[in-house]
Amino acid sequence: MPLVEHVGVLYADRTHHEAARWLDQALNHDPERRVIAAKQRVAAGGLSMVGALLLLVAALAWSSRRATPATAGSHPVRIHRVPLAWLAGAAMVAPLAGLAGGWLLARSLPSALCGYLIGYFAFTGATLGAVALMATVDGRAAERRRGLSWLALAVAVTAAVVVPVHLGLTSTLPHGPRWWLIALLALAIALLLRSALALADPPWTVAVLGAVCLPLPVAAVAGLAPGFLALVTPLIGALFAIYLLVAGVARLAGTPWWQTVPAGALVVAWPVATTLPLT
Template sequence: MLRARLAVAVGLLLVAAGVAGFATVGRGLRTTSVHVGAVPVELVRPDGAAAGGAARPVVVVVHGYAGSGRLMRPFADTLARRGYVVALPDLAGHGADPERLTEAALDRDLADVVRYVRGRPDVDPARVALVGHSMGAAAVVRAGAADQTIRATVAISVGDDATAAIRPGPRHLLALYGAFEPSGIGATTRATGAERVVRVRLVEHIGVLFADRTHHETARWLDQTLDHRPDRPVIAAKGRLIAGALGLAGGLMVLTGALLAWRTRDPAPPPERGRLGLRIAAVLVAPIPGEVAGVVLYRVLPNPVTGYLVGYFAGCGAALLLAALLIRGPARPARPPLAPLAFAAGFAVAALAAVALPVHFGLTDIAPHGPDWWLVALLAGATAALLAGAHAVLGPPWSYAAVLALCLPMPVASAVGAAPGFLALISPLVMVLVALHLGLCAAARASGIPWGRTVAAGALTIAWPVAVVLPIIG
């Protein structure tokens, strides 16, 4: 009981620190939300820089695939404090923009936002710059090449070879990429013909956005090319990320402490030990039907990554559940009592809140918009099948290792072309969500809570952040 209380107390302190971080990270900035046509745009400028004041340079900051304007907010924290007006759009299919994603829609949305900010009275229309990451980096390179009145462009982690080959490219192009990114992204970024190319040490595809070096190079490049003297030499790359991490750690600790304090009257049964060779063989064979289903569904569903994950998780789960039935024999049907169902539902809601809220406010928008609700439900069902199958075949704690091992073929399939290429970038994030859920499962098991009451929590905490951020593709 003492360790449970200690976990709750420490968790509450971390949550409070995260909330305080969010409350202070935007201090000194003024934020407004507008719509440019159907495109939601967040405008950030220095506090006190009223619309009728002196015209300032403007930077449109564009997110990457499966990102949002919220993901790029740290650039606004840095640049707006230095005296810029910063526009953060949610482009087609991302964040709060429910339109289906196509390259034409992406380019049209960006052109509309540039046209809008140029017409604002607080903006100097002769000093417009673009910053973009990944898919957004390709979009800003295309936009800067097409509109030579855009004074400067910063492209971070360009992955589109055709865009990188555009000549003439944008004026005053700076290109950056992370040292730990796939080699193809580094090569494509270097091929843009940028005036300056920077390899940012010790970061990968997402971490490059929160690196001080990235923000320093971007701010210095814009100051020079836009003839801007910064109000303050600020670099604010990690404030929101740190606040979100504190909130996530705190929420998980509070939930873990609550689970450790729980005492169930029907403790979890011991893990299955018999016929261990068959159980392990089932885990080793499960990726085969999973891969077949993944390949089929990624060509059917309106997002290839979501489709692959639904197929792979459901295929693996179905194979494991069938193996558990064949190994253990049919179980006697029983109607679960109300209390376990209520616990499972409450645990699922609490776990989702502990994970989703810090990610939403500290990293990127994961509030469902438009037509992605049914994809959340579909991926949640497939995730539930995977978790239930692994637990049924091996039982905790061995099933924890099985679930993690079943995630390993995903980036391999992406590398050999059997799955969408973007899966290689998102697989580590999926495994982090899986590991967070399994940590909560371990706390539940320590209190004697059967694994069946944790499946719904895992299905939501893993599926929700993944399915919501992946856009519907037109």
């Protein structure tokens, strides 16, 4: 089939036409309606996800109008920042540690692809966190503000992405004996996000996450990582972008950046772990 690969073929109209015709012939069935439009389902799922995210962003923006400002005497949290040279060095060195960790865990866990991502994100996050601890030069205090519940935010963001994908694109229900890989991948991504936020506040966090994602397709093409990651990396980058957008709006509602980490971990880990091949 032209202009598709082994994932896109699932959502091509011709795929469904050929499959339906084969079934009709095998069962000697003459349906009243022969038109099957797979792309309509894909479009509906995509529009549902966009609508859910817009509703969530609107609700967060509305909550920001009611956010209470910081008050004197509240418990301070520390915002850590590192020199730009340290930040650039960490963004270049950390992925190298991630590639080594991905190679190791891909051979240790039952799913090579999920194992590679778990190792890559965990080792990259650990390296970024170590650099943040060594190079912190500014520990200015910021007052803790009353924001949204981190659990409610995590559930809302994950549902806004996972439910439309499940209804319109592909199954995202955890299944089989390897469902616990979602938890491991979520923990690895949480470590990565927390370390990136410890290095620099947004918008520099965007640059750090971009530097982390960029080596994955390059390593896949070079044969240093599973080739399927060349197709998955844009999905991972899009999920990180969704998280950063929602976390930025949640920040306006008084939610500290570090409380948005569980939302980012789930919204990236759940779709990726449930849709990747198991081997």
